[in-house]
Amino acid sequence: MGGSSVDVGQQRIGWKYSTPLQADYLNTFLAGLSTPGLLSRPAITYGQGTSSGIDITINPFSMLIVPSDKIENSATDAYGNVIPLYAVKVTTTTKVTMTVSASDVAVGFTYSFANNGNTQTQWYGEFRSLDVTDLDDFINNQHGLIIATIQKYETGNTIYYSINTRGADISDVLLREEGWNPKCWLSLVHPIRSNGGRYDSLEVRSHNSRYSGYISGNSGCRKINIDEVSYSIPGGERGWMIKNYSGFSIQSAGFGLRDSDNEMPLTKVHGGMFALVNATNINPSDPSSIYGPGEGSDITAFSNKLEIYPVSQEDINIYYDDSNETLVIN
Numbered sequence: 001m002g003g004s005s006v007d008v009g010q011q012r013i014g015w016k017y018s019t020p021l022q023a024d025y026l027n028t029f030l031a032g033l034s035t036p037g038l039l040s041r042p043a044i045t046y047g048q049g050t051s052s053g054i055d056i057t058i059n060p061f062s063m064l065i066v067p068s069d070k071i072e073n074s075a076t077d078a079y080g081n082v083i084p085l086y087a088v089k090v091t092t093t094t095k096v097t098m099t100v101s102a103s104d105v106a107v108g109f110t111y112s113f114a115n116n117g118n119t120q121t122q123w124y125g126e127f128r129s130l131d132v133t134d135l136d137d138f139i140n141n142q143h144g145l146i147i148a149t150i151q152k153y154e155t156g157n158t159i160y161y162s163i164n165t166r167g168a169d170i171s172d173v174l175l176r177e178e179g180w181n182p183k184c185w186l187s188l189v190h191p192i193r194s195n196g197g198r199y200d201s202l203e204v205r206s207h208n209s210r211y212s213g214y215i216s217g218n219s220g221c222r223k224i225n226i227d228e229v230s231y232s233i234p235g236g237e238r239g240w241m242i243k244n245y246s247g248f249s250i251q252s253a254g255f256g257l258r259d260s261d262n263e264m265p266l267t268k269v270h271g272g273m274f275a276l277v278n279a280t281n282i283n284p285s286d287p288s289s290i291y292g293p294g295e296g297s298d299i300t301a302f303s304n305k306l307e308i309y310p311v312s313q314e315d316i317n318i319y320y321d322d323s324n325e326t327l328v329i330n
Contacts (some may be wrong), residue, residue, distance in 0.1 A: 027070065027113065031087040035182070035207045036064050036145060037171035039089070044148060049161040051154070053101040056163055058127070058148075062091040064171050065125070067113040068143050086113070090125055100129040100150055100163070105197025107163070108135075110144030132196045139192040145169045146191050149199060151302045153238065162302035167191060167199060169208050179310040182207055186248055186275035186308050189230065199303045200237040202248075202277070204229035204255055217252030217272070229255045239303030240291035241279035247311065248275045262292065278307040 042061035046054050070086035077083055088111060100107065111125035129150075130138055138144065149167040153160045167188035175182040189201045190208065204211040210226035229250075234242050243260035249272035251258075258270040282301050283294025318329050 024113065027067065027086045027088055029087075030064060030089055031066075031084040033087075034064055034172045036066050036084075036087065037169040037174065037208060038063050038145070038147060038165060039171050039174055041165045041174070042092075042147070044163050044165070046161060046163060049102075049152070049159050051102055051159060053099055053104070054161050054163075055097060055099050056107075058092070058096040058098070058107075060092045060094065061147075062089060063109065063145060063147065064089055064173070065109065065111050065145055066142075067111055069112045069114055071142050096127060098127055098129065101131070102152060102159075103131045104129040104134075104150050105132060105194070106130045106135055106146050106150055106168075106191040107148040108138050108144055109147050110138075130191075135191055135197070149188065149191060149194075149304045150197070151199060151237070151304050153298060153302070155298060158298075160298050160302075162304055164304055166304045166306070166308075167194070172207065179312070181274075181310075184211055184213065184250065184274065185310065186277075188304055188306065188308070193230075198237050199239075200233050202231045202233065202306075202308075204250065215250060215252050219252035222252055224250060224255060231255070231257060233303055233306075235283075235291050235303075237303055238301050239279070239282045239306055240289075240296070240301065241277065241283060241306075242291060244278065244280045244283055244292055244294050246277040246279070247273045248277065249273045262294075273311050273313075276309045276311050278309070282306055 039062035043059040044056055046056040064087055066084060066087055075083040075085060090111060108128045108130050109125055110128060128134070146168045148163050148165055151162040167190055172182040175185060183206045185205055186202055187205050188199055189203045191197060193203065206212070211229045212224060212226045214221060214223050231248070233239065244262045245260060245264055245266060246257050247259040247266055247269055248256065249258040249270055251270070251272040258273060259266045280294045282296045282305055283289070283292030284296050284301070285294060287293040316329055318327070321328050
């Protein structure tokens with residue numbers, strides 16, 4: 001037999017022999033193939049800001065988002081994980097210009113399948129600038145995605161801004177493309193965990209939540225908990241680091257900064273390194289500074305400009321040569 005006329009389990013099938021093919025049905029196609037988040041990182045440009053805010057331009061990009069009115073938490077797998085039932089791919093094809101205020105800490109994007117409960121023939125997502133109060137409501141009520149973080153620094157009569165995708169919600173598809181393991185990757189702290197938009201720490205994420213997991217090593221087999229996977233940036237929210245290059249590891253002794261120097265390569269590094277933070281363009285250019293010395297200035301010295309890269313482990317072969325009683329590592 002090839003099928004049944006009875007819908008057992010309220011199935012959502014990729015191609016269904018019925019017309020018309022409705023948008024509500026199409027919204028199920030991408031669900032579960034990747035976590036929601038940015039599918040590409042938009043270039044965000046802006047000029048000189050003022051004490052009231054700044055105009056920004058968000059260049060074309062793609063994202064995967066769960067409609068805010070289609071979040072169903074009733075379906076779970078054998079391990080208690082929520083099974084996403086709906087997901088929508090949104091791609092902008094032209095530049096989007098918007099204004100963010102001096103109090104805003106993030107840029108969000110929200111999409112609902114219906115408008116105030118009424119299904120629309122055409123209904124589009126909305127870009128939103130978020131201050132701390134907006135952010136709390138936006139995240140806790142699952143309105144949408146964080147697509148950018150916002151930082152501001154004022155010195156004298158000049159105000160500098162930094163707006164980019166570091167710290168935002170990133171899809172598993174993009175994480176893999178960038179070389180990360182989506183279950184264990186290093187990021188600027190997510191806005192909802194940023195203590196009121198103060199981006200002064202890094203965090204290990206599992207997808208877009210804080211990481212936890214088991215690891216075995218010199219300190220035995222133990223669990224790394226979510227309260228152990230953040231690192232306070234020594235220079236605070238301005239973004240400075242003690243050295244220009246910092247290697248982070250997750251070991252049985254815990255997560256943290258293991259190796260650092262002002263020049264590459266880092267030599268004789270500890271095991272378990274999975275991420276490298278480059279602060280060269282962030283740290284002050286003053287050679288006498290305890291941070292760096294780097295090439296940073298007031299324009300670049302923001303923690304959401306820290307460059308974070310995945311680190312791959314070199315394949316090695318270890319064997320015992322009994323002819324000369326030597327342990328060989330190559």
